[in-house]
Amino acid sequence: MADLQSQDYIRRSASTLTPPSIRDHEQEVAKLIDVSRCIGCKACQAACMEWNNLRQEVGYFEGTYDNPLDLSPSVWTLMRFTEWEDEKGNLEWLIRKDGCMHCEDPGCLKACPAPGAIVQYANGIVDFISENCIGCGYCVKGCPFNIPRISPVDHKSSKCTLCSDRVGVGLEPACAKACPTGAIMFGSKTDMTNWAGERIVDLKSRGFENAGLYDPPGVSGTHVMYVLHHADKPSIYAGLPDQPRISPFVEVWKGLLKPVALAGIALTVLAGFFHWVTAGPNEVQPEDDAEARHLLHPKDGPP
Amino acid sequence: MKYPTGTLVRNTTAARINHWITGGCFVLLMLSGLSMFHPLLFFLSGLFGGGQWARAAHPWIGCLLLVSYAGLIVQFWRDNMWSRDDIAWMGAIRQVLANEEEGVPEVARFNAGQKFVFWSMALLVPVLFVTGIVIWESYFSTYTSIEQQRVAVLIHSLSAIAAIIVWITHVYAAIWVRGAVRAMTRGYVTPSWAWRHHRKWLRSLAATHSVGPRPRG
Numbered sequence: 337m338a339d340l341q342s343q344d345y346i347r348r349s350a351s352t353l354t355p356p357s358i359r360d361h362e363q364e365v366a367k368l369i370d371v372s373r374c375i376g377c378k379a380c381q382a383a384c385m386e387w388n389n390l391r392q393e394v395g396y397f398e399g400t401y402d403n404p405l406d407l408s409p410s411v412w413t414l415m416r417f418t419e420w421e422d423e424k425g426n427l428e429w430l431i432r433k434d435g436c437m438h439c440e441d442p443g444c445l446k447a448c449p450a451p452g453a454i455v456q457y458a459n460g461i462v463d464f465i466s467e468n469c470i471g472c473g474y475c476v477k478g479c480p481f482n483i484p485r486i487s488p489v490d491h492k493s494s495k496c497t498l499c500s501d502r503v504g505v506g507l508e509p510a511c512a513k514a515c516p517t518g519a520i521m522f523g524s525k526t527d528m529t530n531w532a533g534e535r536i537v538d539l540k541s542r543g544f545e546n547a548g549l550y551d552p553p554g555v556s557g558t559h560v561m562y563v564l565h566h567a568d569k570p571s572i573y574a575g576l577p578d579q580p581r582i583s584p585f586v587e588v589w590k591g592l593l594k595p596v597a598l599a600g601i602a603l604t605v606l607a608g609f610f611h612w613v614t615a616g617p618n619e620v621q622p623e624d625d626a627e628a629r630h631l632l633h634p635k636d637g638p639p
Numbered sequence: 640m641k642y643p644t645g646t647l648v649r650n651t652t653a654a655r656i657n658h659w660i661t662g663g664c665f666v667l668l669m670l671s672g673l674s675m676f677h678p679l680l681f682f683l684s685g686l687f688g689g690g691q692w693a694r695a696a697h698p699w700i701g702c703l704l705l706v707s708y709a710g711l712i713v714q715f716w717r718d719n720m721w722s723r724d725d726i727a728w729m730g731a732i733r734q735v736l737a738n739e740e741e742g743v744p745e746v747a748r749f750n751a752g753q754k755f756v757f758w759s760m761a762l763l764v765p766v767l768f769v770t771g772i773v774i775w776e777s778y779f780s781t782y783t784s785i786e787q788q789r790v791a792v793l794i795h796s797l798s799a800i801a802a803i804i805v806w807i808t809h810v811y812a813a814i815w816v817r818g819a820v821r822a823m824t825r826g827y828v829t830p831s832w833a834w835r836h837h838r839k840w841l842r843s844l845a846a847t848h849s850v851g852p853r854p855r856g
Contacts, residue, residue: 350678449675450690470690472675473776477789486776491691585789589796594677597800604804608811611736618738619817620831628830631845 347456349448355455362458366525367498367509368532369433370563371573372539372547373519376401376415376431383514384413387499407434409487412496413511416574428565432573433511433520436483436496438462438559443582444495446590447478453493460525460559461498469493478590480555480580498559528561535563554581642827647844648851649822649833657710658823664704665806671697672799698775705768712761718748718853719758724839725751745838748852756809763802770795 344362345355385391390410398405401417413435420428442462445454453468454475464475464484471491475484484493499509503522507513512522521531532549539547548567551557562576570576642648650658671693674683684693727744728735728751734743735750749757773783773791780788813819818832833841840851847855 350681352678449678449681451678451681468690470675470684470694471776472694473774473780473788474675474792476776476780476785477774477792482785486780488777491695491777583786583789585786585793589789589793593793593796593800597796598677598679600800601803601807604807608807608815611811612815615736615738615815617817618740618815618836620829620835624835625831628834628841631834631841632830 344457344459345455346458347442347445348452349445349454350451357458359458364460364525365498365503365523365559366460366528367438367512367560368521368523368528368563369560370519370521370532370535371430371432372535372544372563372565373517374415374431374433375517375519376417376429377516378403378415379514379516380433380511380520381411381413381415383510384496385410387502387510388412388497407483407485407495409485409489409492409494411485412436412494418572418574420572430573432562432576434483434574436462436498436560437481437555437580438496438498439480440556440558441582443478443480443555443586444475444484444493445478446582447474447586449474457500459503461500461503462559463497463500464493464495466492466494478582478586480577480582496560525557525559532561532563539563539565550576552577552580554579642825642850646827646829646850647833647841648826649828650826650852651714652826654711654714654852655823655826657707657714661704661707661711664700664707665802667700668697668704669799669803669806671700673803676796676799695777698771701768701771705764708760708764711757715749715757719754721751721754721758722747725754740835745842746836747839747843748837750837752808752812756805756812759805760802763798763805766798767795767802770798 343356343358346357346360348355390412392404392408392410395404397403402414404411404414407414413433416432416434418430418432420430422428438461440460442454442456444464445456445462448454449472450468450470453465453470454462455465456462469492471486471493473486473493475493476482476486484495486493499507499511502509508522509520512520521528523531529549529551536547536549544565546568547563547565550562550564550567550570562570562573564570564573566572569578571578670683671687673680674687674690674693675681675697681690684690687693687696724744724747728746731743734740735752770791772779774780774788774795783791813823816836818828822828822832830841833844843849843854844851849855
């Protein structure tokens, strides 16, 4: 949530002007979450709470390892546990660290109506600038991953910042720092993609023939990527979208409709104005007076 | 309410108050809604005390408009029933637009254009209300899926744009037809105005010795 200097912006919500982009040469960063190395210890959750100073209200046990049950304004990352049986009937315990994917083409930012409430930095991180947020919930509709949560208390939207405040001063995100197995790696997107490649080769050699990198092209790639042992079916990992993309309803609403609507309104006003200029006002004429009087008082004789 | 001698009552006091509550709500909804629709119009949210206030006030004003418009429907629906004459009047729309109303089929209390405004809003207001409830984040976001909210927000935007275009037409027609604004502010029109624009209405009033807005009996 650190509002880094505005020169860092390459995208800014609800802004028709070009963002500064002066640092667009910066290396894009990425967090790589290797699901195959995750042991579900929740150190990342604890580190996230600690660094960002978040305290979710203590809930109730609901018969699942997911704790808390869902993301919230004070839960920015969450381990989601799935028991999955493969084709051979072997049980696999799939654990996915859920949170903002930091899309290269962010649906939240496109949907946001408040100028500068959502920004993307040159390093690729998508950040919510709370002071500009109006609490409308449009980011929720724009997001293909169901991540942003609106606080019912202060009506601001929250999500993982990818520790933009830490990354901005050369540190890795708190979750990556805390991970004891190296399941969360952080670095340049190129390095992370290369590292994932090595991991995938290893996983394939161990029988996970569909192992692969989750860097979905539908949102032009993400700055949080997963190594999945079953990359052919991401949805088995607690509903990770198979082919995420910004909803076509949102695309129409935030794309075509905006200029068409303004043009429609402007044309209607212009049509009225030019009707006035050409035809002019429709005024009562003297003969209307006479006719009306004749109708109401016929005894007075013809007009 | 005292009307000047010799004039006809076009809209009762209740109808006028009801109309202006609706109109006021509509303008506020349009300004706050457009501020959340297009970045170029975000500055309009300043009229409401900022984006958070515009977002928070908009749905409540919408609820008031729904109730208020329901009142207008109750008061005006009878005189807005579609008839064959309206089709003939639409056929002569060119003459109407050119201010040459002689030869245009006689019009009762409302012409086809006014009926169009009435019924479009009667359709759009409930659509805007229902879709608006679906996207009212602070109270109703948990009752629908995000996908349903995406569809709702698109329908809400489309309907709002349609309503704004209808509203512009309505406002312009009131400015264009001299005497129409007074009919809704002070409530009365002259018999000559009625002869020119709503001759059938005038005849029905004259036949029943009524001063309006509806014939006796």
